[in-house]
Amino acid sequence: MPDLQTVVREIAQEMRERTDRGEVASYIPELARVDPSAFGIAVIDADGEVAAGGDSDTPFSIQSISKVFTLTLALGKAGDRLWRRVGREPSGSPFNSIVQLENERGVPRNPFINAGAIAVTDLILSGHQPREALGEILRFMQFLADDSTITIDKAVAASEQRTGFRNAALANYMKSFGILDNPVAYTLGVYFHHCAIAMSCRQLAMAGRFLAYSGRNPSTGLTVVPPERARRINAIMLTCGHYDGSGEFAYRVGLPGKSGVGGGILAVAPGKASIAVWAPGLDASGNSHLGRIALEMLAKRMGWSIFGS
Numbered sequence: 001m002p003d004l005q006t007v008v009r010e011i012a013q014e015m016r017e018r019t020d021r022g023e024v025a026s027y028i029p030e031l032a033r034v035d036p037s038a039f040g041i042a043v044i045d046a047d048g049e050v051a052a053g054g055d056s057d058t059p060f061s062i063q064s065i066s067k068v069f070t071l072t073l074a075l076g077k078a079g080d081r082l083w084r085r086v087g088r089e090p091s092g093s094p095f096n097s098i099v100q101l102e103n104e105r106g107v108p109r110n111p112f113i114n115a116g117a118i119a120v121t122d123l124i125l126s127g128h129q130p131r132e133a134l135g136e137i138l139r140f141m142q143f144l145a146d147d148s149t150i151t152i153d154k155a156v157a158a159s160e161q162r163t164g165f166r167n168a169a170l171a172n173y174m175k176s177f178g179i180l181d182n183p184v185a186y187t188l189g190v191y192f193h194h195c196a197i198a199m200s201c202r203q204l205a206m207a208g209r210f211l212a213y214s215g216r217n218p219s220t221g222l223t224v225v226p227p228e229r230a231r232r233i234n235a236i237m238l239t240c241g242h243y244d245g246s247g248e249f250a251y252r253v254g255l256p257g258k259s260g261v262g263g264g265i266l267a268v269a270p271g272k273a274s275i276a277v278w279a280p281g282l283d284a285s286g287n288s289h290l291g292r293i294a295l296e297m298l299a300k301r302m303g304w305s306i307f308g309s
């Protein structure tokens with residue numbers, strides 16, 4: 001078995017040198033300011049050992065990676081009732097697409113496209129003030145990462161709040177079908193803010209451990225979700241975690257993963273490791289270009305693909 005520390009160090013080095021870095025997201029103006037040369041990786045194995053390289057301690061905007069955690073929270077609150085308002089099939093469409101909603105009576109295809117995540121956020125919000133719901137999401141992240149310093153980047157949240165017309169369209173459209181219970185402005189406010197949570201690769205890999213170890217944090221022994229739920233969340237990450245790039249990600253990397261337009265990816269090697277990578281340049285589907293390549297190298301060199309080595 002190759003040495004994980006060496007493999008991670010080599011990948012960080014190789015990624016630093018690459019010139020094909022993709023394009024930084026610019027539709028959220030604040031994200032356009034991020035340095036495209038950044039690259040970070042952190043891998044935490046079953047013993048809690050961390051292998052990290054590059055900018056692994058630099059916080060970045062987790063964006064859609066937050067949707068894994070809001071789904072986890074919402075399933076804890078609503079259980080299978082959640083599946084009445086959102087499906088669990090790949091969309092085959094861009095993350096912010098509106099087209100399927102009309103044919104499918106306002107029910108988003110899955111919880112990881114924007115429409116689905118907005119519907120999930122609405123469920124967490126139910127009956128609470130936006131501030132309380134957001135506090136709950138942030139505390140959940142801090143608990144999972146065992147780090148109370150994690151915060152929301154207010155500038156990113158404000159930037160998206162000012163320019164998120166497409167998300168507002170999705171939310172209003174779903175509201176017209178009765179999919180959202182709360183005022184659209186409340187739901188969107190919480191959504192924009194949880195997308196703007198800033199975390200480093202190390203913090204994110206820590207937060208993802210329960211998905212790699214059947215719902216338990218192996219260091220503390222605390223159960224976050226039952227094993228069956230962890231398995232199912234991983235399944236949705238595999239099939240839907242990269243939007244219309246999910247098939248390509250499964251083909252090349254072979255691990256459940258969730259991307260965000262901040263350039264981060266959280267990936268899970270069940271029973272073996274929780275992994276976070278960050279490279280701000282995106283590919284045409286809005287997924288981190290070098291992040292995916294780094295994960296492909298890692299899974300190959302460690303023999304971690306769930307489909308065989």
Ligand SMILES: NC(=O)CC[C@H](N)C(=O)O
Nearest residue numbers: 063064095114195260261
């Ligand atoms: N893919 C993403 O990371 C998208 C999240 C972003 N906040 C949006 O709604 O557009």
